[in-house]
Amino acid sequence: MANARKSSTLNDPFKLTILIFAIIAFMYFTAEVLKPLALSILLSFALAPPVRRLVRLGLPRSAAVVLTVVLALGLLGGLGYVVGEQLATLANKLPDYQENIEKKLSSLMKPGRQSAAKRLTTMSDRVMAKLDKPTASGVDVDTSSAEKAVPKIPRVIVVAEPSFQERLRSTTGPYLEFLGVGSFVLILVLFILMGQEDLRDRIVSLFGNRQVSLTTRTTEEIGQRISRYLATFALMNSAFGLVIGVGLALIGVPYAVLWGCLAALTRFIPYVGPAVAFILPLVFSFAYFPGWFEPLLVVALFALLETLLNSFLEPIIYGKTTGVSALGLLVAAMFWTWLWGTLGLLLSTPLTVCLAVIGKYVPGLRFFATMLGEEAELDPHVRFYQRLVSLDRQGAVEFVEEAQKKWPRAEIFDRILVPTLMLAERDAVRDDLEERVQAFIWQVIGEIVDNLEGVPELTLQSMASAPATGESSDAAAKEASAPTTIELMGLAVVDTSDVLVLKMLAQLIAPLGCHLEIVADAGSPLQVVEQVTERNPEVVVLSHVPPEGLAQSRYLVSRLRAQLSTLPIVVGRWGETGGAAAAAERLTNVGATHVVFTLADARDRILAKVFPAPEEPLTSAGGTPLKAAVAVPTPA
Structure with missing residues (x-):
């Protein structure tokens, strides 16, 4: 208590x-x-x-x-003894420097010529003396003769000699306190x-x-x-x-x-x-x-x-x-x-x-x-979002450029850009963010993503051209058997934020031979299903940035699953932290193949679907075949 x-x-x-x-x-x-x-x-x-x-x-x-x-x-x-000895010696020799000090001061003050401060002081003294003279009916009175006529009475000041206790107290008092x-x-x-x-x-x-x-x-x-x-x-x-x-x-x-x-x-x-x-x-x-x-x-x-x-x-x-x-x-x-x-x-x-x-x-x-701390404890995406809310385009761009020197592209997307879009969506739902500011945020992030397109990503190229040791033969076989371009389809569920995240995902999977076609404002769910059926992609990715979009995504997934029972459907609920497991369960219950929360996880899930690993039959200890286990997707 x-x-x-x-x-x-x-x-x-x-x-x-x-x-x-x-x-x-x-x-x-x-x-x-x-x-x-x-x-x-x-x-x-x-x-x-x-x-x-x-x-x-x-x-x-x-x-x-x-x-x-x-x-x-x-x-x-x-140390005090050495300093005290030198101070005592210096105090004894100070009078020797008086002549040098007077010469330098006289060269600065120029004797025979009054300084401006001295002239001002003299003038103010004269004015005050004039004002202090006694007057009678506005006429000055000459008081010099009267002062001469009155004899001056000498002042006598009697000073008592201090006692021994008083002298001792005044001499040792400060030292005793110290x-x-x-x-x-x-x-x-x-x-x-x-x-x-x-x-x-x-x-x-x-x-x-x-x-x-x-x-x-x-x-x-x-x-x-x-x-x-x-x-x-x-x-x-x-x-x-x-x-x-x-x-x-x-x-x-x-x-x-x-x-x-x-x-x-x-x-x-x-x-x-x-x-x-x-x-x-x-x-x-x-x-x-x-x-x-x-x-x-x-x-x-x-x-x-x-x-x-x-x-x-x-x-x-x-x-x-x-x-x-x-x-x-x-x-x-x-x-x-x-x-x-x-x-x-x-x-x-x-x-x-x-x-x-x-x-x-x-x-x-x-x-x-x-x-009082040495460094402000702000996450990178909060710093980036603060610059965008203050409409500091140059500062936001420079912040991302500095991050590029430290992190790979996928980490920049997942640690800065995607969380920033989630903060903007949250503030927009609360009416804490003006529409023009949200449009500015979308514009700047879109420009940053567009400027990154076509810039080589060393990590991705190494993944595509130099597989890990021990898996080179399998990866080479996959690349030999894979088509030149694998067609994927991305569906933006709510607004521009979903489109921007799909553009980021497209950049991450492009070096691996995957092309993501982004569909925004496709109309009703029935029209979306018709487009997906017509184009027949390898994987469909649904994109929505919290807090909105969960209900629309569930309905769209259910419609797609009803029409296309074998189609891999990856749902991205980007940047979700609290309630991620519950959201994943609700989406998988209506037919989602995987629910991802980061672009890095989405890339890995897509690659696993496009380039599936050869399955080995599961057997018991006695060699009896077992049924394949179904993995429940969990948040990244």
Whole structure:
């Protein structure tokens, strides 16, 4: 009952919206508690891989956790010491660069000439001073003599000397808060890493025994994605800092180690960090070098690296490691920054990965996976249909051309064109598709099919000219005994969609020596039967695209079977998925030889009828002949 109520809540859009806003409000008002907890979990994901490696080497888990944390703190401490030493040295030498800065600013500002901004500021000050003068009856009053007559009273400000407690609190207060939060995060990281298995069991028990598989898959994928992202992120930022440090050293910028370390560290803050990493060495090069060539080289170095990372490496690497699109990461960064400030920006990518993975496995939250996922999860025929509904002829043609590079023709027909026609028929029955749009869809698909006609299909030619090993003699005998052209007849039951599918089928069987004559708008069923009787084809194919056409097909099959008892009748109910078995049973009950749902299956059935394999008599274990079994056709 509890699972049913939870499922109904997630499937109700109104309740789900209220729940999401309630969670956001809770996270906003409890940010001071949740932010250290989220940071602890993030650091746990980052330190989990080395802990697992140490455990596999035989080290106890507690020792592996302590060793990993100590090494991480030592690395950060050493890095902080180096950066701090260089920062202190830089701060002591900053006054030496004052003269160079003044020279460059004076060359830019051109002393003796006011800039436009300065002139505007001066003019606005004069206007405001004029408006602030007191007036009497619209006449300006000279207040200078009155001000001279009144003696000025000096202002005396008494400032109490702060006590020792106040000075101590003002000096150590910010550091104590930082140390307190840092200690809390460190303790949480230790407990999470040591009790990882226990924590996982608690999460599984929280969601119930019936959701063990779902919960396990979700937590495992979240852990793998975030750990992979953090490892890749750290590697990329370290490489970036190394290249920046080496590049600045080659340019001649002092403290290259400092700028490289800062560049690597600040890039952990998305979007803001790269700008800070660029501005700091640029400003220093402006102050240090007497000319402009070296600062321009610094700009060129950062521009080249950022272009390479942002345009090529980061979208590919981060998209693959996180499974989240670049646009999704940007929007999520804006949201988490609004919610939790700078720390929210730092945690935006891992938190977004969690949402995307949860949306992947929880049906009620599927929209998270759809909106944040790296790739839109659309079937090929849905993408093709979307282009046709938007009347994008060029886009639809290009989509099929790209598909031709990957799939054979029969697969293009069965995976793209036929399902698209079925979607159009469904929407037309619901009155969701205008007649002009449906006509446009028929026109474009017809043009695509016509353009494919005459283009050699390698798969079909190989089937016709190079049979499979072990069957070459039988196929050669069939080709030798078969007539040059085998006449077949295709009947379109309802509308143009049925005609288009028959044209596709004709292309698939044409290289095998079969000619399909397509009959559309043949009149009444009696007239259709007369045409079939007159032309006497080897096989008749009835074509209709769901959801319409089943009743007409059944009536036409019954009429044909009543007149032509031995004629093979193949009925194509193209693209049918739900209710395929029931439709096949209803059609075979009135006389259909086979019911097919894909063009590939239709081709195989037709070839089996045109080139029948030699039948071997069925015998029992003692050699007694048995009756032939009748195969019930099943959907493809």
